[in-house]
Amino acid sequence: MLALDIRNLNKSYPAFQLKDVTFQLEQGYIMGFIGANGAGKTTTIKSILNLLHIDSGEVHVLGKSMAEHELELKQEIGYAFGGVDFYTRSKLKTLTDAIRRFYKHWDEDAYRGYLRRFKLDENKKIAELSAGMKVKYSLALALSHGAKLLILDEPTSGLDPVSRDDLLDIFQSLVVDGEISILFSTHITSDLEKCADFITFIDNGRVIRSSEKNEFVETYRLLNGKESELNDVKDKLISYKINSFGFTGLIHAADFDPSSGIPSTVPNLEEIMIYFARKEHSHV
Amino acid sequence: MNVAISSASDKPIYQQLFEQISAQILKGELRSGYFLPPIRQAALELRISVITVKKAWEELERCGLIHTVTGKGCFVAEFTPEEMLRIRNDMILKQMAVDAAYYKSFGLTLEEVFELMRKIF
Known part of the structure; x- marks a missing residue:
């Protein structure tokens, strides 16, 4: 019930x-x-x-x-x-x-x-x-x-x-x-x-x-890639951050091709919330 | 039965539960007929969600390690030594596949892996 x-x-x-x-x-x-x-x-x-x-x-x-x-x-x-x-x-x-x-x-x-x-x-x-x-x-x-x-x-x-x-x-x-x-x-x-x-x-x-x-959480992946790889996935990312080690970004697992070689992990709840919040900011 | 859950681990919690319990069954520490605690009781005691325990129990059942009797609960199944060996090998192969991918990412050959493995085994 x-x-x-x-x-x-x-x-x-x-x-x-x-x-x-x-x-x-x-x-x-x-x-x-x-x-x-x-x-x-x-x-x-x-x-x-x-x-x-x-x-x-x-x-x-x-x-x-x-x-x-x-x-x-x-x-x-x-x-x-x-x-x-x-x-x-x-x-x-x-x-x-x-x-x-x-x-x-x-x-x-x-x-x-x-x-x-x-x-x-x-x-x-x-x-x-x-x-x-x-x-x-x-x-x-x-x-x-x-x-x-x-x-x-x-x-x-x-x-x-x-x-x-x-x-x-x-x-x-x-x-x-x-x-x-x-x-x-x-x-x-x-x-x-x-x-x-x-x-x-x-x-x-x-x-x-x-x-x-x-x-x-498994509907999403947190990518941790090199800056040179960002362009391949950029338009599919929910949002991303760039730092001196590369980029991290959240993506729907369905949009991510693991054979791309970009290291990925399953995010936790907090990470999902944070990247969704960033998406709003980037649209403002 | 002995279980230690780590929330800092990369492995999902149901996976940790499954691996620890199946290892204890395959090593013979949990004998056939041993009753697992009820799902909701286990969730409460381990401080994890009901569904997580359910998933681990389902996975154990799918591998043929436990049986469920409606109204009574789950207990460790009975297997022949051959079955036990087959299930054990399946599990070890799964882990080896993960490890092998790691070695391959460094470009190691099988011989090189053997050689390194010998040093620590």
């Missing part, structure tokens, strides 16, 4: 648009949603959750249309946008007490467990929490009502390496039964290299590619 099925989302702003955003996440897996700042990650996530009005497109969650079953489906979705930054003068326990009432399946034990794991003190005020603690508090809320789909916008940003590692561990334990699915956006791609099963890459409002992670 598909935990998340997004088809042809369109949303226009005066200076930016989401164009035919389409991707699917199978139940029980982790998908990393990557893209540069301003590429459309948060806009897409808000569209999924019906937090903004889309121009066209369809969102299905756990097999049901979000447009028709929004209230029911939101019981099944846990979401977090960075840290909690409202009612900052309230204590955590006051805010939690208000939020828990919205959920039929609020799991107090799970919530207590996350408070302990994240070392959160319920008697503190939101305003007294550090940026990382605010993120952890919002995650504790998102994880404590038995959600089947977690949609998290930049959950690891602002966290120190130990907390990030702990969080990735939590993500992997959550999907171990194959019931829960996780979509999380990030630009810290090292978080995804290991734990993500699928990658969706958005650039300038369009999904460049959404596929299994290995397949995703």
Whole structure:
């Protein structure tokens, strides 16, 4: 079953648009949603959750249309946008007490467990929490009502390496039964290299590619050639840099002829993002 | 079973998993009938994605090294000594093909490779 099925989302702003955003996440897996700042990650996530009005497109969650079953489906979705930054003068326990009432399946034990794991003190005020603690508090809320789909916008940003590692561990334990699915956006791609099963890459409002992670990186090659070889491949490169050792450039694996003798490697996620970003600059 | 994953290696992670487990099977360290951990459990413990483990297990099965019983999991297959030899040789040839390409890029002849190999073997 598909935990998340997004088809042809369109949303226009005066200076930016989401164009035919389409991707699917199978139940029980982790998908990393990557893209540069301003590429459309948060806009897409808000569209999924019906937090903004889309121009066209369809969102299905756990097999049901979000447009028709929004209230029911939101019981099944846990979401977090960075840290909690409202009612900052309230204590955590006051805010939690208000939020828990919205959920039929609020799991107090799970919530207590996350408070302990994240070392959160319920008697503190939101305003007294550090940026990382605010993120952890919002995650504790998102994880404590038995959600089947977690949609998290930049959950690891602002966290120190130990907390990030702990969080990735939590993500992997959550999907171990194959019931829960996780979509999380990030630009810290090292978080995804290991734990993500699928990658969706958005650039300038369009999904460049959404596929299994290995397949995703293997669609590209990073070339490392002599400057004299550049002209042979130049027009096929997504973008390139020249230095005193030659050039490095990103190319679609399908456009690359290995018999050309130009040394090539499979790029990592970060390299793919960087070369796509350079492409934009070179067109400006 | 003993597995060490390196994220700094050039080899894809599923490949590392496959190579390490198949070597242990072919050396007889993992006997036939040995149950591999469930895919999702292995992914959690190794801190790698579910699909990566799935791919490695599939590759092991394709090579005839493990069998899957629905609902029970994957276990090390049973083979005759001849089969074991054939699978081992296939794997070694694969690695040799990679190494041979490297030697060829320096223009070495087979005799030269032998001579150098003798020094370190």
